[in-house]
Amino acid sequence: QVQLVESGGGLVQAGGSLRLSCAASGSVRSINVMGWYRQPPGKQRDLVARIFRGGTTSYADSVKDRFTISRDIDKNTVYLQMNSLRPEDTAVYYCYADRVLGTSWGQGTQVTVSS
Numbered sequence: 001q002v003q004l005v006e007s008g009g010g011l012v013q014a015g016g017s018l019r020l021s022c023a024a025s026g027s028v029r030s031i032n033v034m035g036w037y038r039q040p041p042g043k044q045r046d047l048v049a050r051i052f053r054g055g056t057t058s059y060a061d062s063v064k065d066r067f068t069i070s071r072d073i074d075k076n077t078v079y080l081q082m083n084s085l086r087p088e089d090t091a092v093y094y095c096y097a098d099r100v101l102g103t104s105w106g107q108g109t110q111v112t113v114s115s
Contacts, residue, residue: 001026001027001104002024002025002026002027002028002030002031002097002099002104003024003025003026003104004022004023004024004095004096004097004104004105004106004107005022005023005025005106005107006020006021006022006093006094006095006106006107006108006109007020007021007023007109008020008021008109009093009109009110009111010110010111010112011112011113011114012085012111012112012113012114013113013114014085014086014087014113014114014115015084015085016085016113017081017082017083017084017085018082018085018111019079019080019081019082020036020079020080020082020093020095020109020111021077021078021079022034022036022077022078022079022080022095022106023075023076023077024076024077024078024097025076027099028076030099030100030101031053031097031098031099032052032053032098032099032100033050033051033052033053033097033098034050034051034071034078034095034096034097034098035047035048035049035050035051035069035078035095035096036048036049036050036069036078036080036093036094036095036096037093037094037096038089038091038092038093038094038111039091039092039094039108040088040090040091041090041091045094046060047060048060048063048067048080048093049063049067049068049069049080050069051069051070051071051078057069062088063082063089066082066083066084066085067080067081067082067083068080068081068083069081078095080093082111085111085113086113087113087114087115088113089111089113090111090112090113091110091111092108092109092110092111093108093109093110093111094106094108
C-alpha cells in the first residue's frame with residue numbers, strides 16, 4: 001500500500017505561480033511512476049505530468065514550458081511547480097503513484113486561477 005498526501009493548492013491570479021507537493025508513504029520502493037492528474041469542473045480527469053523511477057518526465061501539451069515536475073527522493077515527495085497559470089488550469093489536482101500492484105491516489109487539492 002502507498003499513501004499520498006497532497007498540499008499546496010489555492011487561489012491565484014492569472015499569470016501567477018503555485019507549487020503542489022505530494023508526500024508518499026508506505027511501500028514507496030515499489031513505485032514506478034508518480035505524477036499529477038487534474039479534473040476541471042464537469043470534465044474528465046486528465047494526466048498533467050509524471051516522473052518515472054529513472055527520472056524521465058513527461059507533460060501534457062497544455063502545460064509544457066509552464067509546469068515542472070520534480071522529486072526529492074529522500075523525502076519521498078513529488079512536486080509540481082506551476083507557472084504562468086491560466087484560468088483554464090482551474091481544477092482539482094490529484095497526485096498518483098503507479099505500482100505493479102495498482103495505482104494509489106491522493107485526496108486532491110483545488111487550484112483556482114482567477115482572470
